[in-house]
Amino acid sequence: MGNIYVKEMYLTRIAFSIITIFDLYFQIMNEPIEHVRCLIIGSGPAGYTAAIYAARAALKPVMYQGLQPGGQLTTTTEVENYPGYPKGTQGPEMMEDFKVQAERFGTDIRWGIATRVDLTGPVHKITIDENKEIHTDTLIIATGASAKWLGLESEQKYNGFGVSACAVCDGFFFKGQDVAIIGAGDTAAEEATYLAKLCRKVYMIVRKNEMRASKAMQERVLKTPNIELIWNSETLEITGDKGVTGARIINILTREERILTITGFFVAIGHKPNTDIFDKWLHMDATGYIKTIPGTSKTNIGGVFAVGDAQDKVYRQAVTAAGSGCMGALDAERYLAERGIH
């Protein structure tokens, strides 16, 4: 008797679960597709600035924040070079300020990741979290970029406490100190010479016996007296206590190990723009940066605009990202006005 009762109970529960799943499925399928005039993907300085301008222009923007609400600056501490903060500020606080300002004018800020797009147009179809489709007349892509890291545990441990992927942002904090930089391309060479102006000594660690940087950049590095090039070498570990105190490196030819006494460790091995979902549709360079018409945020598809680090491999700063976010919103507003879309 008892067994039959338990069996019935389980069958009833399974039946209820199936009904609930079907119910949810039909709810999703029957949900009317939302149509907006301006959709912003990404919530870094570029996305929020686009949102402030678009909301003030009454475009009723909807923003999806993605996996990193607030963007790259939420991973750092001090930000001292953003105008309007004379005493500097903390990255996460600054991005909260951006959010509050975007919300003040009515931006609809939502959780969610754009997982697929169909830009056949004129209405652009964006899938959020694989389960919601949203249609938009204008799309502002502000998905940013991510720095590439070496993948060391100690690199993560001291990230923001001496480890950085941005010399222009963080070099100032190491004025008069000894630092190391990893990389061999143009950016690494440029950042090494930038650091050399601020720091006492810069160790530039290069994996091979040559650099990938242009000849002109290599010469600048070689001519800078306080840059010491360390060829054929890799970093095994970044050491420290409250912050970085050194780096243990190895010569990959001789297997000889060496400890560098440094307080700053800069990784300059490249960035990856977060643009994979658009690669079927938009013109991009070989590394995935979206190409825009110079002097605008316009892409090769009408009504689709790219702003911030997703389209900028040169400057990659919060203020330049914010500036291009403004351009994106103004370009979107004009696009709608020209077509009489209200």
Ligand SMILES: Cc1cc2nc3c(=O)[nH]c(=O)nc-3n(C[C@H](O)[C@H](O)[C@H](O)COP(=O)(O)OP(=O)(O)OC[C@H]3O[C@@H](n4cnc5c(N)ncnc54)[C@H](O)[C@@H]3O)c2cc1C
């Ligand atoms: C450690 C560190 C320190 C820095 N310090 C400074 C500094 O002091 N001063 C300075 O000017 N700059 C600094 N920068 C650089 C600055 O953070 C970037 O230039 C700026 O954040 C770029 O802004 P963005 O809006 O283009 O993109 P990001 O800030 O990269 O934001 C991208 C946004 O897109 C979202 N996203 C990505 N993919 C999707 C998707 N598929 N769907 C939905 N959303 C998505 C993410 O969640 C994120 O919200 C620093 C960078 C780092 C990493």
